[in-house]
Amino acid sequence: MAPPKKASDGYHHGDLRAALLRAAVELIAEHGVAKLSLRECARHAGVSHAAPYRHFESKDALLVAIAEEGFAWLHEAGRAAMDGLTDPRKRLDAYGVAYVRFALEHPVHHRVMFTLQPDDDSLTAGLGREAFELLQAAAVAVTGPEVDPRHAAVAAWSIPHGLSMLILDGRVPAGLVTDEDAAEDLARAVLSLWRGPLGG
Amino acid sequence: MAPPKKASDGYHHGDLRAALLRAAVELIAEHGVAKLSLRECARHAGVSHAAPYRHFESKDALLVAIAEEGFAWLHEAGRAAMDGLTDPRKRLDAYGVAYVRFALEHPVHHRVMFTLQPDDDSLTAGLGREAFELLQAAAVAVTGPEVDPRHAAVAAWSIPHGLSMLILDGRVPAGLVTDEDAAEDLARAVLSLWRGPLGG
DNA sequence: CCCAGGATGTTGACGATGCCAACATCCGTG
DNA sequence: CACGGATGTTGGCATCGTCAACATCCTGGG
Secondary structure (H helix, E strand, O other): OOOOOOOOOOOOOOOHHHHHHHHHHHHHHOOHHHHHHHHHHHHHHHHOOOOHHHHHOOOHHHHHHHHHHHHHHHHHHHHHOOOOOOOOOHHHHHHHHHHHHHHHHOOOHHHHHOOOOOOHHHHOOOOOOOHHHHHHHHHHHOOOOOOOHHHHHHHHHHHHHHHHHHHHHOOOOOOOOOOOOHHHHHHHHHHHHOOOOOOO | OOOOOOOOOOOOOHHHHHHHHHHHHHHHHHHHHHHOOOHHHHHOOOOOOOOOHHHOOOOHHHHHHHHHHHHHHHHHHHHHHOOOOOOOOHHHHHHHHHHHHHHHHHHHHHHHHHHHHHHHHHHHHOOOOHHHHHHHHHHHHHOOOOOHHHHHHHHHHHHHHHHHHHHOOOOOOOOOOOOOHHEEEHHHHHHHHHHHOOOO
């Protein structure tokens, strides 16, 4: 049927699409998304400079594919983190912590997900809707029905999203985020600050 | 001395640096930072394709200059917003609201500020330190001295930063942010949600 | 079994870009 | 008033995104 990995025969690659995505992520991690070049992805995958066009309409489409992958992973991470929890507040916190951890584990994906310009509107629209709806449900479960669900979702999203962005941009004092576990701790600390001295 | 604007004489431009910055911001607003081209900036400013190099070492340097300008404006906006307020919590909220308003008023600057890749570390380091320190002081004034100031600052920053990013990326349901004033209202709503149902 | 057509890769080309070097023009200062 | 530095210009190079034409390989219908 559709074995994701066919054998390479020297002419056909076997799984170029996945190889290109891997190469792109690696190159972005090294030189930043701005300097990503399709031709270098092709080189890394060992194919000619035009081969990528058999799998992606354009360079932007490649980036959109990375974003799609990232949103799927994020959705899954959020789902898994809340799995088994019943207390609405604990569920929401778990989502937030998982969000930050995801950003740390897949910094390139996270960056690409939220770097795509509105140019790509047609491609971008509805990208990550699942993840958003999951979060919105978790938030509404906490705020109750008298709060505008969109407000609830945006509020709940802001903290983990802002924190992730700040970490990835290196704006959080070094030493506070030595690894993913430290980032989780930081996320918990931030949330509890808003439940404690900053909130109330 | 240094009149920022000399007269244009047909050969020399008069104020090319500022004109290039303006053109860059305009072009980024139109086509996204990814497709910004120095040569098109030059065309917009009415000079030849290599003229920009008399004012910016590289394309990245142009972007860094935009970021610097943005951080200066942000710092000033935060300062002005807190001006005259004495209650620590009100000051912090005012900063947050001003932050979101700034992002809406200068979306390109905001995006460039937080899009620069760690490549530019040497250029980026300490960029926006002033704005960060102002926020940290405002946050510590709320949390009190027994809270790690870095935690306080990051927590206080996360909400307006996350909210701004979500808005600029178009991830906030349309209609919730029709203009800058609506964005301010949304910012206040988000903050009060964290003080109300989401917090405590 | 085989061969025709689609899927996948390759080569070559075009225009645009970032950046550099060599040259031109103009301003202010000795 | 001449001359040196600041500012612009022209031309060139390597690279890039993309397209068209061509090559290779796999697969399914006879």
